[in-house]
């Protein structure tokens with residue numbers, strides 16, 4: 560049993576949609592601790608993004624409690640809490656004319672547009688350091704709009720780190736990336752895990768092939784319910800994924816990375 564600090568604690572959480580009453584999350588229990596790297600998996604519509612948004616203080620549960628970084632979501636100013644959580648989402652609006660350096664800087668204020676008066680020399684320098692950490696130092700002056708998908712993903716991760724978060728949330732960060740770009744982002748995530756042992760991450764993804772080998776834990780969701788939750792050895796098994804996705808799936812792990820395919824007879 561780990562004794563690391565609890566970063567996020569989800570207890571008996573349900574989310575119902577208005578006005579239909581659709582149950583999107585159904586009595587979810589989950590704990591994320593410092594230094595853990597979680598993969599959040601499940602079929603389309605299982606509730607993954609909804610759960611990630613609760614952790615990011617981007618919404619409230621209908622019942623149950625969500626505590627993030629020691630604060631109860633719903634009792635504190637969500638903007639204040641959000642400013643301490645790194646969030647990388649495909650919904651993020653980013654001005655395409657802004658340079659990569661400016662996009663990273665906006666992470667300090669959590670704004671779409673830069674608030675120039677808020678950024679001192681230290682913040683500007685930090686944005687350069689984060690670009691370097693994500694292996695995109697040379698992109699500093701390049702407009703975001705002309706960067707490739709993989710470069711954009713790494714710029715957005717650098718942006719999310721501007722607030723020096725204890726928790727980094729990523730919603731499908733590898734979506735629509737070609738193979739080399741995907742591998743570059745996976746390498747970057749792995750290096751982050753090594754360089755920042757206290758940082759906890761949660762990544763929503765559809766493909767096991769996208770998980771860095773630093774992934775230590777996984778939560779499987781199906782129709783809003785937790786199907787399995789624990790270490791990757793316990794959870795990322797053929798049996799568990801078959802139950803979660805509702806069709807035979809074979810999982811293998813090689814060289815620290817995972818692969819999954821349909822187990823239907825050919």
Ligand SMILES: Nc1ncnc2c1ncn2[C@@H]1O[C@H](COP(=O)(O)OP(=O)(O)OP(=O)(O)O)[C@@H](O)[C@H]1O
Nearest residue numbers: 576581583601602603604605606607608609610763
């Ligand atoms: N704003 C909304 N209004 C109404 N229903 C919503 C809203 N957002 C999500 N839902 C519904 O809640 C359910 C869960 O959605 P969610 O996006 O959390 O699932 P997901 O597991 O992330 O799906 P995907 O893999 O397709 O991205 C779905 O049935 C979806 O249609």
